[in-house]
Amino acid sequence: SYHNPNVFFSGSVDAKMYMWDILSDQKKNVLDFVNTSRLKIKHIMCNPHNANEFAAGYGDGTVHIWDIRHNLRSLTFYQAHLGETMYLNWHPQIPNILLSGGQDCKIKAQNTENNT
Secondary structure, three states, X not given: OOOOOOEEEEEOOOOOEEEEEXXXXXXXXXXXXXXXXXXXXXXXXXOOOOOOEEXXXXXXXXXXXXXXXXXXXXXXEEXXXXXXXXXXXXXXXXXXXXXXXXXXXXEEEEEOOOOO
């Protein structure tokens, strides 16, 4: 996480996403996210402008925006690519602009605040 270097996220082909804190005494994930789509997670990127938000790219070409305070479902999602969403990165200066790269060989810029 940009805001806490002790926190990181993981996601995998088994469709599970977790938030981890390396300082936790529990030695296990501190929060898991309910991915009802059962789609593999291709990439996770924390939002450098919002400590509670991260984006996840899925195997069906969608991108979901999550809030760590609401782990039961994503805040929003949109269809970004034909094929898998392979890479995500937040714009360094403009909040809410998320860039994605897909298996369709396209790069897209999305305003996550209004999904345009």
